[in-house]
Amino acid sequence: MEHQQMAALPAERVQVAPPFTYVGVDVFGPWEIVSRRTRGGVFNSKRWAVMFSCMCSRAVHIEVIEAMSTSSFINALRRFFAIRGPAKQIRSDCGTNFIGASRELEMDLSNPGFKRVEEYLNTQNCTWVFNPPHASHMGGAWERMIGIARRILDCMLLEQKRSHLSHEVLTTLMAEVTAIMNARPLIPVSSDPESPLILTPAMLLTLKLGSAPPPPSGSFQEAHLIRVQWKQVQSLADMFWNKWKHEYLKTLQLRYKWQGKRPNLQEGDVVLLKDNQAKRNQWPVGLITKTFPEEDGLVRKVQVEIVKDGARKAFSRPVTEVVLLLSSKSDSVN
Template sequence: MDTGSCINALRRFFGIRGPAKQLRSDCGTNFIGASRELGFVKDPEKHLSILRYLSGQGCTWDFNPPHVSHMGGAWERMIGMTRRILDSMFLQNRQSHLTHEVLCTFLTEVSAILNARPLVPISSDPEMPFLLSPAMLLTQKTGVSAPPGNFTRNDLFKSQWRQVQAMANEFWTRWRREYLPTLQNRRKWAHPSRNLQIGDIVLLKENQLSRNEWPMGLITSVFPSSDGTIRKIEVKTASQGISKNFIRPITEVILIVPKKDG
């Protein structure tokens, strides 16, 4: 993106999401150029009319120091995983020629997948665990857009809308496989760690899930091994008002909310 493209992207973002309070980015040349052209400079005499508009909305633009991408934190991690998956998908599907409409729709589906990820718990009811997602903050809605049917790789060579859905499903499968390990620390078993307990809220690693589904569960029973370590648990889940219990190994769940002591 050049400076003009960056400015257009900002205007599209403001047009859809409304005025922003803060812009944060690295020191990419397009960002620096756009900030200068928009008037984000210290000299007040160089301020442009668009700057006065953004300043009136209380908007600021903060840059991370050069060569420290780790200061981007969460967004750099999301960008890195997304780029790796998209690069791999486009290399494997070179025979598929994407129109501008198909590409834009596909990237919108990718955005929906990223924004549906769980962040922090907001429900105090252990029977119905409820997590906050970026999409909830952006849309003020709790539901997610379910895919309009089942799609396979064969759909990549059919109508455009089926091509988009097949690619979105492929991205969902790959991204979920990369994102879940970031929620679960893996260490050598040199020191004992906390066992899962009754009352813990966990995220289930289910393979056969529709796009943007994140099944949560409450541990109702634990099954100690001969050495006292918990390796198998019983999890209670709720979906559409129907409760179900499943037996799972601890490797197939991720601890989200530990049980409060006392």
């Protein structure tokens, strides 16, 4: 498989912004619940969960939905906006429910046929960005959160029989999972007795320090913090972002893989298009018809055209999903 040097962090990961201004979204599940009891037994149905992950503070918010449909997702999105406030940007993969939701809300700028897009975005101040298909690594910021939530739920559901799980119990479990995840430390816990404060997403969301004693107030005097509540809130928020910039942000700069630059794929290159549902010798051969260089000049996304059933079809794929067979440069040399 091809690969390219790991891209720099998106701008929304490295700038100070209110919680859930920049959000990554994914859906996980399902779980069977008892929806109603009948004379013959119980009637079970399924529930899924939508996770909203803040790109900068790393806080999470989970909503339970009744179906993997656009309508259910839009309801969850509206509940999220009502509780956490409107977002400026939403990122997700290319799941069909996300595509449908963005179209119904007129938030997808890639389709010029939508009406009132500009008017809607001016009022909501929100855009929707889709990662390329088959590029789950580009959504790693929220995919890791899904993995954490699954592990916590597996442990909690050991104490609760699945056949007796109700909608109310599942919703409560999701609230508990949210609290646990938002209480996780973002940086290694310091052994310095002069720095007892642990940086967590909950510190910003609740503006409470839990059992830890309040640290020095910086520009505010301690007596003022006790008497004037708004100054205490401001002090805690400033404290979070100061630790976020000086301790957490530098941990994001490391590239653990894909550290070196490789030659860019170019238009005219002949490639194999990876297909997980087919054997390797049955992968279709395609031609790169368009590349998408990023700000650093490196190509991490391409458009591949193949011929299938006598018709030409174009697919947008990350470079990790193609295998270079013949470079267009070699043709020009020969």
